[in-house]
Amino acid sequence: MGQLGEVRTEQVRLFDHDSPLVLASGQRLSEVDVAYETYGELSPEKDNAVMICHALTGDAHAAGWHPGDRRPGWWDTLIGPGKPLDTDRLFVVCANLLGGCQGTTGPASPDPATGQPYGLDFPLLQVADFVTVHRALLAHLQIPRLLGLVGGSLGGMQVLEWTLSHPDEVENAVIVAASSRLSAQNIGFSAVGREAIMRDPEFSDGQYGARGTNPATGLAIARMLAHITYLSEEAMATKFGRRIQDAEQSGPGFGVDFAVESYLRHQGDTFLTRFDALSYLYLTRAMDWFEPFSEHDAAAVAAAGTRVLVVSFDSDWRFSTAHSRAIVRQLEAARVRVSFREVASPWGHDSFLLEVPDYHATVRAFLDRALDRSPAA
C-alpha cells in the first residue's frame, strides 16, 4: 500500500448574499464557506466519487500529509493507494461540516451583518443542513452522483440522512458506529459537555470571540468526558491500567496521580488548539435531535437500489451494536439492500478510526464490489 503524500485543504464559498443557504429550519445563512480535500482522480464518466463524512471533531483533512505535520489525516489508515478506499481507483472528497470550526462556516465565523463572530446568534443546525452544504460542494465539483458515501459516528449519521433524503444520488452507503436515534445516556453525556462549556465564565454568553475570552476549561472538560465514552473499559485497562503517572512525584493527592488522568488532561488540552466551544455545542445538539426515520420513508432507498453497509464494534458503548441494529432493522424492513456486520474490536467507539483488519476488509469488500459493476450499471 502506498501513501498519498502531501495534500492541501481547499476552501470555496458555496453560498453568498445572492444565493443564501436556507436551512431545514427555514433560517438563512448569507455566507457559507466550505473547507475540503480531494484525493485521487475523478474519472471522465464522473462515476468513481466517494464522499467522506467526518465525526464530531473531525475535519476535511482525512488522509495524506500536511507539510510539517507529525501525523497524517484522521482516516489515513482507510484512504490511500491500495487501501480499502483505494485512491488509485476512487476520487475521494472530504469536507468540514457546516457549524464546524476548521475552514467551514460555523458559529465562530464572522456574521457578515455585524463583522463580529456569530456566537449564539448562529442558527441551530440539523444533520440535514450538513447534507445540504455537502451536496452543494459536490455540485461545485460537478459530481452528479456518488459511487460511495462513507462516514463514522456523526459522519455515519450524516451518511444515513443523505441516503434517506437523496437516495438517487448515492449508489453505496457505509455507516460505521453510528445511530439513528440517540439514547437518553447519549444525550446525557452531550448535555454534561455543553454544561461544562456554558458554565465556564469565559463563555461570555457565546460572545467570547468578540470579548477576547475563551471557555478553555469548559471545552477541555467536555472533551475529557467525551473521550472516556470513546474508549471501552478494556481499552483503558490495556492502555493505562492503574499505572502511576510518576512514581517519584505523584503521591496520593488531587493532581495527576494516575496515567489515565495525564492522558485525559492531554486530550483535553490538545483539543483546545483545534476546536471551538460553540461548534461543540451546535454539532452535539444536531446529534441529539437526529431522528431521520421519522422524517423519511426508507422505501425510497429500496426503490433507488442504493446498497447500504452498516458496521458496529462489539466493545463500542457510545453507539453500541444495538444502535446499528436499529438502523438495519428499519432499512431491512423497507427492503433496502442492507448488509450488517458487528466487528470484534477491543477499542470501543474509537475503533472506527483505527486499523481493525476485519473492519477494513469489510469496507474493502463492499467498495470493491461497487467498483466492478457492469458497464450498463
Added chain:
Amino acid sequence: MTTPSPVASRRRRPSRHLNLRDDLAVVADLVADGSRVLDLGCGDGQLVRHLERRHGCTGTGVEIDPEAVLRAIRSGVSVIELDIDAQLGEFGDDSYDVVVLSKVLQATRRPAEVLAQMSRIAPRCIVSVPNFGLWTHRWRLLRGRMPMSRQMPYDWHDTPNIHNATLVDLEEFLAEQGFAVEQRILFDAAGRVASWPDRLANLMSGAAVYLLARGDEAQRRASTTA
C-alpha cells in the same frame, strides 16, 4: 406428500441452475420466481445471488462466519451478520415470501424456536437436513461407532450438529410445530437427487429438503393480526 414432481421438473431443465451446488439447485427449484427470500446460514451467498440474477428474486442472507460474510458482501449479496439461535427477532412478521434453512437446523441450539421464528417471518420455509437414519449410519452404530458419512462428516466431539434426527423424527417434529410438508426431495448417500418409496426414505436417504407451509393455526393468527 408429493415427492416425484420436483425431480421430474429438474430433469426437464438441466441448465436452469447452472453452476449452482447440487443441493442448492434443488432448493432454488422450490423458490418461485420473483420471491423475496431470506437465506439463513447463507454461507458466501451463492443461493441468494443465483436467485437474484436468474430468477428475479430479492434476497437477504444471514451468516455468522466472518470469512463467508466477507465473500457474500464482495459478491454483492446483502448479508446480515447475526446469530440464528438468538436474533431472528430482527426480521419483521411476514417480511419475506420464503425462508431457507440449509443444513443448519441440526446445528441450532433450539430448533423449535428457530422454526417458530421462520414461520413468523414467511408463509413458506425450505429446510434441508442430513438424515441420521441412513442405513450406513445405523450400521456404524451397530458396530459400536458414531455415524459419519458424506452428509455428516464430523467426529462426534468436533461436530456443529448437536440436534441430529432421522427423517421420521423430523417429520413428526415439523407437524408438531404446525408445518405442512408441501414437497420433500430426497438425496442418496452421495448427495444425488433420488426417489424412493416412503417406507425406504428414512433408510436410504443421506439428506432431504422440505418445502413447508405454515399450518392452519399460524395462518389464522396471521390473518387476525393483519
